Amino acid sequence: MNPQPAGDRLPREYLRIGFALVLGAAMAMLDATVVAVATRTLAERFGSALSAVAWVTTAYLLTMSVVVPLAGWAMDRFGGRRVWLVAVAAFLAGSVLCGLAWSIPSLIAFRVLQAVGGGLIQPVGQALLGRNVGPRYMARVMAVMSIPMALLPVLGPAVGGVLLAEAGWRWIFFINVPIGVAGIVLVRRWVPASVPGPAGGARFDVRGFALISPGLAALVYGCSAAGDHGGFSAPAAWGPVLAGAVLVTVFVLYSLRTRIQPLVDLRLFRDKAFAVAMLNTALMGATLFGAMFLLPLYFQQAHGFSPLRSGLVLAPQGVGTALSTFAAGRLTNRVGPRVLVMTGTAVATAATLPFALVGAHTSAAALLAPLFLRGLGLGLVMAPLIAAGYSTLRRAAIPQATTTFNILNRVGGSIGTAVLAVILVRGLAGGAPTASRVASAYGATFWWALACTAVTLVTAAFLPGAKAMRAALAAAATHQAADAPAGAGGSTGSTGSTVKTAEPVSA
Template sequence: MSADAAPPRDRVDRELLRIAFILVLGTFMATLDATIVSVGIDRLTDEFDVSVAGIQWVTTGYLLAVVAAVPASGWLADRYGGRRTWLAAVGVFLLGSVLCASAWSVTSLIVFRVIQGLGGGLLPATGQALLARVAGPGRTGRVISVVAVVPLLSPVFGPLAGGSILSVAPWPWLFLVNLPIGLAAALLARRYVPAVPPANRRTPFDLRGALLLSPGLAVLVFGLTEVAHGRTVPATAGLIVGLAMLAGFTVHGLRTRGTPLVDPRLFTRPPFGAAALSLLVLGASVFGTMFLLPLYFQTSRGMSAWEAGLLLAPQGLGAAAGSVLVTRTISKVAPRTLVVTGIVLILAGTAPFTQLHHGLPDAAIAAALAVRGFGMAMVGAPVMNIVYSRIEPEHLPRASGALNLLNTVGGSIGTAALAVVLQNRLSARAPDIPAAFGDTFWWVLGFCLCAAAGATRLPRTGVRRESGPELAPRGRQ
């Protein structure tokens, strides 16, 4: 793709699909790794002779690093260019993967997971912004509908992949499996992904905002995680300090004369505010359900990680089918219609899980998950398309970072909140474990209703149609 030959206005050609495939490899690698390690927790507990409370930081440390990294993605892409930032993120992620595989103690593994999470947090936001910039507003919706399905598939196939690896190989291969994917993505990107030049106006890094936002989110998620584990003092301290830091960031973002890391005013501008609410709550619903169901399958039904992953697979299949529908209709159907329909399907697919204590059969669970997956594919891509097609190209990296941050934070906070609810209901319902899980799924329904309220404020009309932006030749950064 050359600078003087802009892509056709609406046609998604082979070259654009190739670029999308390359960039989605990075997102797939990062999002898959967030769940693939979960099935190896028991193995890691035995390997390092540590308690469950200690080994859970292998997952929590990665999650906190992702939350800390996402806000900086926009500034990095503005400063160094989209492709260069994306390639650097792949490199950091692979370095963290190699280090994790060579860990000699649980402390070293947690530190290396943080390094891995810093790279993994940058990949989805940077990749989406780069792809939207290459595609241009007229083609963004159709190509994003394909890319957006990856985060929905990863939580489903992560346990399957992890279980398969551990059945034939030692635990370091949970991390080494990233190497061929990452190296292939980097080599292909160097050759085929065009270099989007950095922003013309280089703004200084918002250091004060970074010191408030990323650590504030990390501390807040940490506090919620401690609530789930019943540790009152660190939980209270984490929640108070995290909320105070986020409040301080909001005040700073409104008062600063420079460019804040994430502009709080973005959330007051339609349709960004409604889109942000929808993605925030969708993240809580998707990742919260992916936390609850495997736990229910294994604790109440005695399934292995592999069996639980198989029963979750219909959600991934439904998401894949939904993405095909969205790809064909996103340029013809009003975004709000797609999103509201998707949320209704998610509600319909979630409602049966409130009745787990009635002995819901596997076939009903599989059907409900397929409906949920189909609905989820109809939400993420149209919401991102609304924002990406209505924002200036130079603002895409920061907007993408903000949306991915909200989705990540929604998943983190939603999962932690549902863990607290589940713990409470297990105590109240003991020994009726299915009833406790059923009670907790009423909260998931509540999340979906909040998302529906936000979706009603999305635009009724289709996206604005413009030609794609001119890009720098491949050989330049």
């Protein structure tokens, strides 16, 4: 059973669990941002074309797309903590081998191993957090743990620049080792061992895996190719996108009819709160990943900033996100996800407007305040969305729910990034890259980013309000009490004992 805290204060035990698990996610995110900075350096060191080095990232993303659907099944079959530990170990092994790589092909192969672990770290860690913390404190723990995650996109380029300049490219991979080892030690110490879920004895959904994993990989690859080739009309783009869409559609039809436990349980969408939260998750994935692609490029191309400086100039957005995420965690159960998500989306939309209006003489300093406000808005969104999605689910459904969350977030991000890349490439094509032309192309692209953010206002209106959230949490508490004795994916210590009552803290 979960500890019963005094009053409504956040148990210290939950913060320990969250801190231990966030180390894995932070390691994977830091790796992604640092490797992105090193693309040109790797091309020079190995004497390879940039198109070949790009597969260092592409192979990683495709492998993650294949692995993510396995997260829910693996947790039910082997237990969440064991899967997380194996995933981090695989990521560390891949990191060490990447640091020892002797050629681009060997580096790509080792990145695939790294991605096998990386694809499981985030969904399994999130599911473990949901199972141990429960829906009542999910938003608050997620908010506290999201603070370092909000700052990493800012710190990553700086860390990458320092490592490349002072230690050499191999250390952009070796830096993962101390973080991952610390995560393994703390998870073994602070996160209770998980028993397999009630579906753990079910046979593996081979047909579902053969449909959903290559389908997602094809979609992600096609979207990436669309950005590289300036549109979805290129065969390298529309071919994989079409194939991926067909495979995913067939999987949807199959999963709704199969009698075995599907790899991704789409029947969870019968729950209104979960369905609306997942729709918002896909839209926010497009907004977040699309902006992460667009903003650094804008400062590099329109203002001539280096990758390091463009990363640092985004610091106000990271600070804003960290501040508002913490506040959102405390307010979610009190005012409901609907108010917070709609408020955050409105603020983020308004703060994107100055980027849509940029001109040839717009200074970078003039955009710092909008970046901070955009970060404030985005920080109000993610924790309430996760809390809303989990609020009406039984603990046994959390692995499947987390898998679905990560798939939609990733696919939404791929589509959003591809669409913005296509619009930007077309805006820049056909003329000399003058200051006015560059500003005009980015301004037009930011209008589309603004529209994508604004759409979430409509879907957010259907999220639970304060009254519905309180009712859902009360029902969840009843379900949790009923589920705990059966050990339906619950958390027990390594000796089978339940978690001790946690010491409450103010957070």
